[in-house]
């Protein structure tokens with residue numbers, strides 16, 4: 150019964166496996182002394198993510214995460230945690246949802262926005278680490294700007310979708326990422342940004 154239920158999922162086997170056996174979860178009560186902690190998302194929107202990192206010699210030696218997100222958020226953050234451990238801070242800072250999704254073998258398109266929380270929280274944890282060390286952040290000028298706070302969607306993600314030819318209108322972007330479906334305050338600025346991107350990348 151359980152098997153037939155699982156076989157109806159539209160997720161890849163890798164996604165299912167990471168969802169059922171998430172790696173590097175921050176267990177309740179676990180004694181993990183993080184050097185940097187990042188938190189993104191909001192409970193009001195049903196998704197919140199916390200990532201903690203330990204850093205040794207400029208590399209991520211260990212990582213723990215915790216989320217209230219859905220199966221896609223859990224699987225993508227589990228995969229992100231495996232990819233990030235061992236990376237330099239710079240490499241980890243440039244980990245994108247697309248790279249994580251590729252490793253997962255893809256996610257259903259309407260679940261794209263669920264995969265963005267982990268890498269954002271990771272960047273926030275690196276920011277926190279560098280700040281605590283009193284070190285300048287050489288990566289920050291390349292940081293993507295959050296366009297929709299409720300759904301944690303950045304200008305870089307929107308640009309990637311337009312570039313890849315997956316988005317041709319605001320409605321398509323909304324369908325794919327969920328932008329402007331909660332408070333709606335981001336609608337005008339996203340429409341403006343999208344218009345510009347469509348203009349830049351239209352063939």
Ligand code: FES
Pocket residue numbers: 296297298299300328329330331332333334335336
């Ligand atoms: S900022 Fe809330 S829906 Fe966009």
